[in-house]
Amino acid sequence: MSIATVIVYILLAVSGFFALVGSIGIIRMPNVYNRIHAETLCVFGGTIVGLVAIAVFQGWSTFSLKAIVIALFLFFTSPVGSHAIAKAAHESGEGLSPDAEVDRLEEAKE
Amino acid sequence: MISDFLLVVAAIFFISMIFCLIQAIRGATMFDRVVSIDALTALSVGILGFLSLYYNQEIFLDIALVYAIIAFIGDLAVSKYLSGRGLEE
Numbered sequence: 001m002s003i004a005t006v007i008v009y010i011l012l013a014v015s016g017f018f019a020l021v022g023s024i025g026i027i028r029m030p031n032v033y034n035r036i037h038a039e040t041l042c043v044f045g046g047t048i049v050g051l052v053a054i055a056v057f058q059g060w061s062t063f064s065l066k067a068i069v070i071a072l073f074l075f076f077t078s079p080v081g082s083h084a085i086a087k088a089a090h091e092s093g094e095g096l097s098p099d100a101e102v103d104r105l106e107e108a109k110e
Numbered sequence: 111m112i113s114d115f116l117l118v119v120a121a122i123f124f125i126s127m128i129f130c131l132i133q134a135i136r137g138a139t140m141f142d143r144v145v146s147i148d149a150l151t152a153l154s155v156g157i158l159g160f161l162s163l164y165y166n167q168e169i170f171l172d173i174a175l176v177y178a179i180i181a182f183i184g185d186l187a188v189s190k191y192l193s194g195r196g197l198e199e
Binding site: 020067 | 112115116118119123125126127129130132133139141142144145146149153155156159162163171172174175178179181182185186188190192193194195
């Protein structure tokens with residue numbers, strides 16, 4: 001078993017673990033903003049790590065190039081989408097959790 | 111050897127997709143549903159990648175890229191459309 005195969009196994013295990021933890025977090029979290037946290041865990045720890053594992057397994061080819069392109073695309077667009085949803089939720093009056101102490105966006109609007 | 115492990119990880123992703131679908135159905139507000147559907151599309155992109163390696167079909171990755179782009183555009187459109195409205199459905 002070569003060193004690349006060991007890396008692929010480790011990355012795949014990490015990817016499955018984070019996908020499961022993120023989706024359980026989406027169910028368990030109480031709030032939209034906390035759910036966005038868990039969703040980011042799903043995307044980054046699950047999907048992007050899985051695509052990197054595919055690219056490492058394939059070596060240098062167009063196959064791995066496509067996997068890297070998808071991983072980079074998700075890496076740059078997933079935070080943008082999460083930010084847009086959070087801003088829309090805040091503008092619609094979705095409240096923060098009761099434990100939150102400051103709301104900088106609300107202060108900046110005034 | 112590695113293909114069995116790929117199928118196991120794809121099954122774990124599928125279970126995670128079922129959890130996201132449950133949350134999308136019972137979500138309290140519409141933003142909960144949007145976030146759950148976003149996570150569901152990202153997980154399905156991962157499953158498409160694993161299946162492309164399992165069947166050795168490179169074309170699945172093209173479909174995954176198009177699906178990721180559509181999910182991103184849908185995110186922005188939905189958040190632009192819903193911003194400033196009330197929380198009632």
